Amino acid sequence: MPISNSLLITLLGVTALSACQSDTKRDTTATTVTSQRTATGDTAGMVWIPGGSFRMGSDEFADARPVHSVTVDGFWMDTHEVTNADFARFVKQTGYRTTAERPLDPADYPDVPADKLVPGSAVFTPPAQGVSLDNPLQWWQYVGGANWQHPAGPGSSIRGHEDEPVVHVSYDDAVAYARWAGKRLPTEAEWEFAARAGLEEQPYYWGNTQQPGGKWVANIYQGDFPQRNTQADGFAGIAPVKRFPANPYGLYDMDGNVWEWCQDLYRPDYYSQSPTANPPGPADSYDPEEPGSVKRVQRGGSFLCSDQYCTRYKAGSRGKGEVSSGSNNLGFRCVRDK
Numbered sequence: 001m002p003i004s005n006s007l008l009i010t011l012l013g014v015t016a017l018s019a020c021q022s023d024t025k026r027d028t029t030a031t032t033v034t035s036q037r038t039a040t041g042d043t044a045g046m047v048w049i050p051g052g053s054f055r056m057g058s059d060e061f062a063d064a065r066p067v068h069s070v071t072v073d074g075f076w077m078d079t080h081e082v083t084n085a086d087f088a089r090f091v092k093q094t095g096y097r098t099t100a101e102r103p104l105d106p107a108d109y110p111d112v113p114a115d116k117l118v119p120g121s122a123v124f125t126p127p128a129q130g131v132s133l134d135n136p137l138q139w140w141q142y143v144g145g146a147n148w149q150h151p152a153g154p155g156s157s158i159r160g161h162e163d164e165p166v167v168h169v170s171y172d173d174a175v176a177y178a179r180w181a182g183k184r185l186p187t188e189a190e191w192e193f194a195a196r197a198g199l200e201e202q203p204y205y206w207g208n209t210q211q212p213g214g215k216w217v218a219n220i221y222q223g224d225f226p227q228r229n230t231q232a233d234g235f236a237g238i239a240p241v242k243r244f245p246a247n248p249y250g251l252y253d254m255d256g257n258v259w260e261w262c263q264d265l266y267r268p269d270y271y272s273q274s275p276t277a278n279p280p281g282p283a284d285s286y287d288p289e290e291p292g293s294v295k296r297v298q299r300g301g302s303f304l305c306s307d308q309y310c311t312r313y314k315a316g317s318r319g320k321g322e323v324s325s326g327s328n329n330l331g332f333r334c335v336r337d338k
Contacts, residue, residue, distance in 0.1 A: 058316025063268035080241035081165035099170035118144035183334035218256035221306035302329035
């Protein structure tokens with residue numbers, strides 16, 4: 001599952017459970033993007049998704065019910081997730097600083113020791129032995145200095161990993177990049193329509209079986225989660241983009257690898273009232289698990305999805321994330337209209 005707001009607060013506190021009940025907040029004032037956008041109308045690296053009608057959602061997941069009919073207009077979509085190289089060009093031209101690189105305000109974390117309030121992000125840190133799957137603190141660690149340029153924290157680098165998806169990006173960061181590129185984030189309906197690529201009500205975006213022809217076709221977790229990854233799919237962590245087969249639309253990694261931000265606010269009950277044509281998402285956010293947090297939808301699952309713990313890479317499933325949070329399994333891709 002994506003990392004939660006309360007978990008991030010707890011990780012900041014380092015010890016046991018933090019008593020802080022306020023929302024996770026940071027200085028999310030977007031760094032001004034002053035350089036010109038990329039050329040308007042440039043659809044290089046994108047494919048045209050023709051639009052149409054489909055059955056959205058999944059009966060397997062409570063917040064993806066009911067399965068309902070949706071129609072979306074055509075749009076352009078990035079063939080793969082935004083990479084480190086892509087994001088580096090954006091930062092070089094704009095001087096943008098991501099949420100994970102900005103100072104934390106002590107007033108927003110009254111119960112967290114001041115020496116722990118350093119910019120950083122959540123990093124998957126597998127334990128040495130089996131642990132209870134009821135406590136994500138066993139495998140997540142808040143790492144000071146972890147950000148898109150240093151995915152595992154100080155000492156790590158994206159050098160040599162330029163073609164991997166950028167991670168540790170908040171919703172605000174993804175929106176800033178998309179605006180600079182003359183694009184936007186996909187709606188949740190657009191994302192699922194593109195991922196299904198014409199396959200209706202299949203358990204996986206690619207079909208009926210997890211390993212068609214005995215092969216892994218997405219970067220997810222194999223083995224004993226979270227302590228032993230057998231790497232049967234060839235990767236222990238993030239894979240470079242386009243290492244697994246594209247779907248019929250020519251899109252790569254729509255399942256697994258990294259979670260992807262969508263523009264919709266998150267509500268678990270939205271599908272019962274969703275409009276049938278181009279649903280934009282609800283007008284407000286509500287998560288009964290963390291009612292004070294503003295959350296957006298995330299889709300596709302990540303390299304940490306496991307049938308032992310999280311099956312949210314499966315077709316129609318949903319993720320969610322507090323808008324200023326990030327982790328080393330969270331990225332995005334963009335779309336644009338005609």
